[in-house]
Amino acid sequence: TQAAEARERALPARTRDGHAVAIGANVNNPEQVPLALDQGAEGVGLMRTEFLFLERGDTPSEDDQYATYSAMLAALAGRPLIVRTLDIGGDKQVAHLHLPKEENPFLGVRGARLLLRRPDLMEPQLRALYRAARDHVPAGAPTGKDAPLSIMMPMITSVPEVLALRTVCERIREEIGAPPVPLGIMIEVPAAAIQADALARHCDFFSIGTNDLTQYALAIDRQNTEMAPEADSLHPAVLRLIRMTCEGAARHGRFVGVCGGIAGDPFGASLLAGLGIHELSMTPRDLPAVKARLRASSMAELRALAARACAEEDAAGVRALDGAQA
Numbered sequence: 001t002q003a004a005e006a007r008e009r010a011l012p013a014r015t016r017d018g019h020a021v022a023i024g025a026n027v028n029n030p031e032q033v034p035l036a037l038d039q040g041a042e043g044v045g046l047m048r049t050e051f052l053f054l055e056r057g058d059t060p061s062e063d064d065q066y067a068t069y070s071a072m073l074a075a076l077a078g079r080p081l082i083v084r085t086l087d088i089g090g091d092k093q094v095a096h097l098h099l100p101k102e103e104n105p106f107l108g109v110r111g112a113r114l115l116l117r118r119p120d121l122m123e124p125q126l127r128a129l130y131r132a133a134r135d136h137v138p139a140g141a142p143t144g145k146d147a148p149l150s151i152m153m154p155m156i157t158s159v160p161e162v163l164a165l166r167t168v169c170e171r172i173r174e175e176i177g178a179p180p181v182p183l184g185i186m187i188e189v190p191a192a193a194i195q196a197d198a199l200a201r202h203c204d205f206f207s208i209g210t211n212d213l214t215q216y217a218l219a220i221d222r223q224n225t226e227m228a229p230e231a232d233s234l235h236p237a238v239l240r241l242i243r244m245t246c247e248g249a250a251r252h253g254r255f256v257g258v259c260g261g262i263a264g265d266p267f268g269a270s271l272l273a274g275l276g277i278h279e280l281s282m283t284p285r286d287l288p289a290v291k292a293r294l295r296a297s298s299m300a301e302l303r304a305l306a307a308r309a310c311a312e313e314d315a316a317g318v319r320a321l322d323g324a325q326a
């Protein structure tokens with residue numbers, strides 16, 4: 001019945017041997033939150049704020065952004081929300097920003113690289129976020145993975161970028177008088193996965209963007225339809241980068257999520273959990289199947305599966321392990 005299905009969707013993604021994987025939804029506006037919660041989301045693991053800029057003809061003001069972030073926090077009622085700062089560039093071009101045209105925009109001034117060059121874009125966004133934290137995050141709210149609000153930086157390649165971003169965040173947080181807000185980074189460039197241990201020292205959490213990590217690891221433009229069949233996030237090279245990211249994070253006790261498309265694939269989610277991923281965030285419609293699959297598995301079996309997958313020679317070999325799974 002419908003009621004039984006709704007109860008099932010609400011169950012946590014806890015494996016048979018008792019390991020819970022946190023489950024978030026990728027949601028960009030407050031109106032989509034009720035649907036995501038109904039599908040079984042425990043929070044929002046990725047709010048892409050580009051959409052605030054793409055859905056209108058001009059730049060949203062600090063107050064506009066404050067209103068949107070506040071509405072997200074209200075809709076989530078204390079559940080975790082990870083807001084990603086602007087990831088413009090690459091495939092996400094915003095005409096009204098009049099940014100210089102680049103020969104290879106995916107390899108150019110994108111994400112954090114743009115934020116660091118454009119304080120006029122980054123600072124109003126951070127002020128809006130820290131005002132929302134000051135006004136809507138109650139004293140004594142959880143910190144870490146369960147924090148009601150976290151801020152995440154896109155397209156990180158190096159430690160100096162993280163240090164520079166942290167400095168700006170800390171200054172603005174003090175100016176606003178906001179409580180501490182966990183600051184995380186996207187791992188979506190191979191350099192960041194390889195240096196995960198160094199990066200983990202300087203931030204609070206990671207979220208792996210497997211769409212971009214796959215694009216940059218395999219040198220396949222994520223929009224190239226001809227190459228799309230080979231752009232598989234379950235390629236062993238990508239899985240090994242994810243494994244390195246988990247190992248680097250573990251060295252500093254940081255948690256690691258995945259918010260790229262493969263998190264919403266039940267077999268992909270199983271592998272990710274086996275690699276040591278703590279949180280999976282996906283399109284709301286993918287939530288029920290992923291949760292059901294994880295609940296039907298044991299972590300011991302997922303770890304063995306992940307180890308076998310990393311040792312495969314190609315993506316087809318990894319895919320063939322689906323179903324071979326006990």
Ligand code: PEP
Nearest residue numbers: 188209210211212259260
């Ligand atoms: C990703 O790259 O996997 C990701 C989640 O970010 P986006 O798709 O917005 O680039």
Ligand code: MG
Nearest residue numbers: 188209211212
């Ligand atoms: Mg990305």
